[in-house]
Amino acid sequence: GAVVSQHPSRVICKSGTSVKIECRSLDFQATTMFWYRQFPKKSLMLMATSNEGSKATYEQGVEKDKFLINHASLTLSTLTVTSAHPEDSSFYICSARLPRDISYEQYFGPGTRLTVT
Amino acid sequence: AQSVAQPEDQVNVAEGNPLTVKCTYSVSGNPYLFWYVQYPNRGLQFLLKYITGDNLVKGSYGFEAEFNKSQTSFHLKKPSALVSDSALYFCAVRDIPSGAGSYQLTFGKGTKLSVIP
Numbered sequence: 001g002a003v004v005s006q007h008p009s010r011v012i013c014k015s016g017t018s019v020k021i022e023c024r025s026l027d028f029q030a031t032t033m034f035w036y037r038q039f040p041k042k043s044l045m046l047m048a049t050s051n052e053g054s055k056a057t058y059e060q061g062v063e064k065d066k067f068l069i070n071h072a073s074l075t076l077s078t079l080t081v082t083s084a085h086p087e088d089s090s091f092y093i094c095s096a097r098l099p100r101d102i103s104y105e106q107y108f109g110p111g112t113r114l115t116v117t
Numbered sequence: 118a119q120s121v122a123q124p125e126d127q128v129n130v131a132e133g134n135p136l137t138v139k140c141t142y143s144v145s146g147n148p149y150l151f152w153y154v155q156y157p158n159r160g161l162q163f164l165l166k167y168i169t170g171d172n173l174v175k176g177s178y179g180f181e182a183e184f185n186k187s188q189t190s191f192h193l194k195k196p197s198a199l200v201s202d203s204a205l206y207f208c209a210v211r212d213i214p215s216g217a218g219s220y221q222l223t224f225g226k227g228t229k230l231s232v233i234p
Contacts, residue, residue: 006160034221043207043226044161093160103149103168104211104220108160 003027004096006109013084013116021079021112023094029074030096034106035067038091050077084116119144119212123225130198131233138193138228140182140208149211150191151222152182156204164206167191178202198232205229 056069095106153161165176
């Protein structure tokens, strides 16, 4: 149980275009999902916390107008990178938490490799 | 604020030998501690967690971790390393949200484990 999927696994886009990444909880409902960015050989940087039915909470320094997050249902959160530039190239990982899990363990998706040319 | 330190960027161990990946933490209150593993171009996989109870926690793939409150450590161990254990390992601590925010995980920078045949 507690499987999280991401789509696509890899995407290449041209500079100036927008890209949408989907994160789905396959066998549970996730009221809270998280979006991370990981640079090569670096730890995970939390970008935002996505709450179903409300606005996402962005971490300091993350541009909310550039990284649009929508959590419209209990099993789907999307991250849209708008007007992508080469510096946005990175590995994006989402995670989800089981409701009422007092340990607050997170279940991670397989990640999406974004390359902006 | 909560923090996690993984003092070693890389750990090399011979196959069949015991391995240890170090983690120390700083939290206010009771710590909720986690270990995750990441294989290349993949998301994070849960290994084990400490919430309360026995200080020795057993997890997936033969890994275990020992919670040491006096030393504020949560080192990951395995009695006999396998080549397939080679991966990036992250220690994490549950953060305490500010205001009405959601509980998050704070990750260490990661330790690359290489098991040499």
